[in-house]
Amino acid sequence: MTDRRRFLTGFGAIAGAVSAASVSKVAMAALPEPVIQTKPDTAAPLIPNTGRPYNPVVTLNGWTAPWRMNNGVKEFHLVAEPVVREMTPGFKAHLWGYNGQSPGPTLEVVEGDRVRIFVTNKLPEHTSIHWHGQRLPNGMDGVSGLTQPSIPSGKTFVYEFVARRPGTFMYHPHADEMVQMAMGMMGFWITHPKGKHPLIDEVDRDFVFLLNAYDIDPGAFTPKIMTMTDFxxxxxxxxxxxxxxSMNVKHGDKVRIRFGNLSMTNHPIHLHGHEFLITGTDGGPTPKSTRWHEVTTDIGVGQMRQIEFLADEEGDWAFHCHKSHHTMGAMGHDVPTMIGVDHRGVAKKIAGLVPDYMVMGERGMADMGEMEMPIPYNTQKMMAGEGPFGGLEMGGMFTTVKVRREQKRGDYSDPGWFKHPSGTVAYEFTGQLPEPARASAPAGQSAPTTAARTPAAKDVEVRVRKPASGHSGH
Incomplete structure (x- = not known):
């Protein structure tokens, strides 16, 4: 509804009573007006003009929620509601989220801030919010039935606590969690240090995002909430x-990337072209004696990681989950492997009955990226995305870090594809090739086995029986 780069300077009154969960002395005449955002673009950082200053973050394909100051308390208003999220152009999902989006807006505060969050429930069932990783009074922890009554549909509850330690946090429901998180209810929380911190360096760019996964059938809009592993x-x-x-940075910038995992499996996150340090986890900033350079870090379910690196190599550098099937989408998991199968004769006979029949997979899956096959309406393509040299054959958890000398400080706009200096791109070789060296030992062996040296030895055929139900539940 509004420009997400702007702070609200005034909030209209919303009629209705406020139901407070373990909150006293909150005599509020009116709620802060909720700020709603539905565009999927990455918003510019929200520079604070009230409260204590800090260096703001940039939420990948998201935004930071504005607040109002009320007698020294920083007040936010989150609305839990059904949303429509454009996952990529041509593919939208009917999810649940906050303030018009999934994930909800990032909340940014400063260490020592007293924070008051109004949570209005516009879902068809009760909910709550758990402030994942925070130190706070037990009654504000947001676990339905344990630390508070659930927030009924149509009601507003209040959470209030002091942001006691700086770090990278998340928020999500702890009510009907299997359904509500499978539907996309989650968001990021950043607590900035109140001053210079011995373990938290200042950076030029600070990006945040959440890792999440869905099971949405081709042509469908709503996730299947009962899925456990087969996303x-x-x-x-x-x-x-x-x-x-893309994450667009200036050459020489010190870059921080923070990410949390609210999917159902781990993700080894890999950066090309640079090494990074893990400078923060769920528990806060890491001691400097424990830091070493990596190019991949594995993040488990419910964990958060904060990495930092010096962007000193120009180019368009891939940044992705290293589980190969996590960089594809809308995959069928029970498709047989056809590599090396010559079925030209069978294909010819089938084509006589089904004129549009096409052979797929006998040379690998790359051919599918080139086929102009009709797909169901509102379906993610399996290997989408075009780069300057052709199809990227990637989808899902993949993006780029674009490092440019000409990028201005504070400029987050996309500079386009990298223009490679002459002689720095791999090319086809057309000269005389030497004979390549090849392994002489049997495959998988460092030396011949006894059976291989014995003339009388016979090959043993091993037959494997697979469960009739397949492997998808493993």
Whole structure:
């Protein structure tokens, strides 16, 4: 509804009573007006003009929620509601989220801030919010039935506590969690240090996003909430490549990337072209004695990681989950492998009955990226995205870090594709090739086995029986 780069300077009154959960002395005449955002673009950082200053973050394909100051308390208003999230152009999902989006807006505060969050429930069932990783009074922890009554549909509850430690946090429901998180209810929370911190360096760019996954059938809009392991849509902030924004930085910038995992499996996150340090986890900033350079870090379910690196190599550098099927989408998991199968004769006979029949997979899956096959309406393509040299054959959890010398400080706009200096791109070789060296030992062996040296030895055929139900539940 509004420009997300702007703070609200005034809030209209909303009629209705406020139901407070373990909150006293909150005599509020009116709620802060909720700020709603439905565009999937990456918003510019929200520079604070009230409260204590800090260096703001940039939420990948998201935004930071504005607040109002009320007698020294920083007040936010989150609305839990059904939303429509464009995951990539041509593919939208009917999810549940906050303030018009999934994930909800990032909340940014400063260490020591007293924070009051009004949570209005517009879902068809009760909910709550758990402030994942925070130190706070037990009655504000947001676990329905344990630390508070659930927030009924149509009601508003209040959470109030002091942001006691700086770090990278998340928020999500702890009510009907299997359904509500499968539907996309989650968001990021950043607590900035109140001053210079011995373990938290200042950076030039600070990006945040959540890892989440969905099971949405081709042509469908709503996730299947009963799925435990067999997901087919892998996302950064409920977006899939090529719908995920690039992270655009200036050459020489010190860059921080924070991410939390609210999917149902781990993700080894890999950065090309640079090494990074893990400078923060769920528990806060890491001691400097424990930091070493990596190019991949594995993040488990419910965990958060904060990495930092010096962007000193120009180019368009891939940033992705290293589980290969997490960089694809809308996959069928029970498709047989056809590599090496010559079925030209069978294909010819089938084509006589089904004129549009096409052979797929006998040379690998790359051919599918080139086929102009009709797909169901509102379906993510399996290997989408075009680069400067052709198809990227990527989807899902994939984006790029674009490092440019000409990028201005504070400029987050996309500079386009990298213009490679002459002689720095791999090319086809057309000269005389030397004979390649090849392994002489049997495959998988460092030396001949006894059976291989014995003339009388016979080959043993091993037959494997697979469960009739397949492997998808493993």
């Amino acid at each position: 087919n849509i892998w996302t950064f902030n409920s977006r899939v490549f090529p719908g995920i924004s």
